[in-house]
Amino acid sequence: MDYAERLENAAVLGAAGKMGSGIVLLLAQELADLALKPENRSRCYVLHAVDISDRALAGLLKYLREQVRKSAEKRIVALRQTYADRPDLVDNGDIIEAYVADALAVVRPATVPAAAGQANVVFEAATEDLELKLKLLKAVAAENPKQPWVFTNTSSIPISELDSKAGLGGRIMGFHFYNPPAVQKLVELIRGKTTKPELAEFAEALCQKLRKTVVPSRDVAGFIGNGHFMRDMLHGIAELERLSKEMPFVQAVYCVNRVSQDFLVRPMGIFQLVDYVGLDVCQCILKVMDPRLPGQGLKSALLERMLGLGAKGGQNHDGSQKDGFLRYEKGRMAGVYDPEAKRYVPLAELQAACDAKLGPLPEPALAWKTAARLPDKDKALAEFFGKLDKMSSLGAELAKRYGSRSHEIGLGLVKDGVAASPEDVNKVLLTGFFHAYGPINDYFKAKVSR
C-alpha cells in the first residue's frame, strides 16, 4: 500500500479537540490534494473525524471551513493550476470556494470510534490520559480488520508502552504536532522499540508534504519538548515558591513570569505558557513523566492546588484564553491569582511594585518579537545577555538562574539520549516554542553538567 493509497481512508480520534481539529485541518487538505490529482480520480478519499461531542464536531466543521478558505487564499497561484481543467471555475473566488468544498467533502464527522473501522491510518489526538488513549487504541485494534497504522499525538506517554498495552504489534508511532498543528512547524517523531519501519517512512513523507520540521525523539516520557518544558515550568514554580517567602504570592508569580519573558527574551512568561497549555494538561503530563522517570521530582503540589481551586487555563472554543495563574482581558494579562484570597488581584495593584523590585532590563531592551526577526539576532542577544550578566538586580539574578537551568535541562536531554544532539533540543525550542534562541547556548552557563 503506497502513501496515496494509505491515506485513502484515514481517521482522527479526538477530532474536535484543540490538537485534533488542527490535525483534521491538515489531513483534510492533504487528502483533498491527493483526490484532486488526475491519477487518484478513481479513488474516494475519506477522513473520519471522530469525537464524542456533536456540538464540538459542528464547531470543527465551522473551523475547517474558515481555515481551509484562508489556506486556499494563500495557495491560489497553485490552485489555479489544480483546477485548470475545470472551465466553470474562472475567478480566484470560484476556485477558492471549490477547494473549500472539496476539502470539506472528504471529512466525515462521527461520534463513535467504530466509524474508523475501515481506516488504513488512524491519528489519535485524545486528551493526554493513558487510560483514555488505551481504550481508544484497543478499540481500533479490535474493531478494524485492516490492521491500521496508528500515529499518536501524545506529548509524553512512551510509545512502546502504548503499543504493548493496546496490543498494536508495532503498528504505532509517536507523531507529536505542536499547538496549533496547522501553524506550528515542528513535529516530534517518536519510534517505539517495536515500531515497524514502514510507519516511520510514511510519517517522514507526510511531514514533508505538510512542510513540517521533523525532530526525532527517543521514546522517553515527555520526549524532548515536554522534557524541557515540564522541567522549565517546575523551575519557575520552585522560584515562585522561593520568592513568595520574601514577597506576596501574587507578586512572586508576576516577577517570575516577567523575568521568564522580558529578561529571557521569550515569547511569553512561564505562567502564561502554562495557562496557554492548560494547568490540567501540564498536570497530566507530569503524572505520566514522574512515575516513569523516578527520583527527578517531576511533580507540583502547587499545580494540584490551583486546579483544585478551579484555575485551569486552556482555551475557550473561540480560541480565547481561559484564566489560570493569570487573568486575561482580550488576550492580555490583567491579573494574578491569589489562592489564599481565591481571587485575581488586578495587575495595576502589583505591577509597579514588582517592576521596581526586579529592576530595569539591560539597555537597550530587546523584545522577543524584535529579536526573533533580526538577521543578526545572535549578536543582539549576546550583547543583551552580556549586559544582563553584569547586572545584579533581582530581575537579572532570577534571569541568570533561569537561563542556566534551561541550559542544564537541555544538556540533560542530550546526555540521557532523549535528543540526538544539542541542535535537536534547540530546534524544538526554536520551532515548537518559538524561542529566539535555544536553551543550549553561550549566553547562560549550565551550573551542573549532568
Next chain:
Amino acid sequence: MNKLRRKVFLAAGCNTISMGSGRKEFHPKKPRPGLEDYVKEAGQGTLKLVGGARNVDEGVIGNFMAGRFNHQGNLAALIPMIDPGLLWKPCTRTEGACCSGALAVMASIKSVLSETAEVSLCVGFEVQNTVKAMYGADILSTAGWRQERKAGHAYFFPGKFSDRAGAYYAKHGRERTRKAMARWYRNAIENARLCPTAQEHHNTTKDLEAQALSEPSPKSFVEHLTVYDCSKVSDGASAIAVCSEEGLKRAGIARSDAVELVGWGQVEADLTQPPPDLTVLETTRRAAAQALESAGIKVSDLATVETHDCFTIAGVLAVEAIGLAKPGEGPDFVSAGETSRTGKVPFNTTGGLIGWGHPTGATGVHQTVTLWEQLTGKAGANQIEVSDKRPYGLSINMGGDDKTVVALVLRQAR
C-alpha cells in the same frame, strides 16, 4: 486635432490620503472610511477653492469598480452628496478601468469645450481594501478581456505585466532592465516620502534598490515581478475643477493658480485583442504622440511627466513610448537617474502609482492634480524646478493592459 475652440483650465486640485498597507494608520481588520468619506473629502476640498458649489455647473465622477468593491452603483448621484449646492445639477460617471479618472477629466474638458459648463467638478475615487488581494485581483481582471481570465494568472494584471517584463528581458537583457525597475521603485518611494498623502509616505527602508532587486517568487506570485514592482491596493479620491476662462473668473481663481490645457490624446485599443508587441506600449505611444502633436510641442519641451506606473516595467516602457528613449534604451535613461526628481525629466514627482498609490478611479485625476501643483508652484516639499524654457507637464493614464489611454499636456496659465 482641431484647435481648441476655447481655453480650458484646471485648478483647485485636492487629494485625500491614499490609504492602504504602508500607511501607519491602516489596519486591514479595523473599520475604515467609506467611499462616501473619500468622495466628500476630495470634492469639498476643491469646492472650497472654487468659492463653493454655487460656482459649479456640473459634476463628473470617475470610478472603475465600486459595483464590486463596494456593491455600489449609480455613482453620479454621489456628487450632490458632496455639497447640497450640487443638488439637481447634471452629473456623469465615467468608467475605463484604471483610466476612469482621466476619462472623467476628459468628460469635464469636453463639457467646457462644448460650452455646457463653465466650471465642471471632476472627482475620481476607488475604495479597494474592502476585499483581500486575491479577490481584488478578480475584480481588477475585468479591465482585461474576460475570455482570457481562465488561462490568466491568479494575480491577473501582475501576470500580464510580468509577461511584458519577461518579453522585455528576453529582448533587451534582464539584468539591466531589473536594475532600471529597481531604480524606478526607489524614485517612487523617495518622492512619496516627501508627500504627506502618499501611501508610501511612511516607508523607511534604507536600501530601496537592493530591496527591489530581490528575486521574483513564481510559486507565490508572478514569474518576472516582485511585489516591489507593483502598485499597491489603495483607497482614495482626488478632485479638480475644469474651467473655462469665464469659469475661472467666477471661481475667483487667478490664472497663475491654474494650468491650461495645451493638448490631449485619447486612444482606445481593442479589448479583445492581445498587444501586438509585449515590449511596446503602443496605445500609450499613440496617445502621447497625439497629445504632444496637438500641443505643438516636442518631447524635449517637457518639464515633468506623470505616467501610469502600475508596475515598474510600465514606467520603463512609458519612457520609450513617450519618446524619451529609443526602444531598448528606456532602462539606461531610468538607471542614469534621468526620471528622478533631479533628473532631466522628473517623473511621478509625488510617487506615482507605486509611491503615492493607485486608487484606480482616482489615479487619472490625481495625476492632473500633481501636474497642477508642480506647474503652479504649489507642490511643497515635492516641488521640482520648472523653467520657462520647458514649461510643460504630460500626464498618461492607462486602463487595462494598454487599452484605454488618455494623455494630457498642461502648462501654467498665462
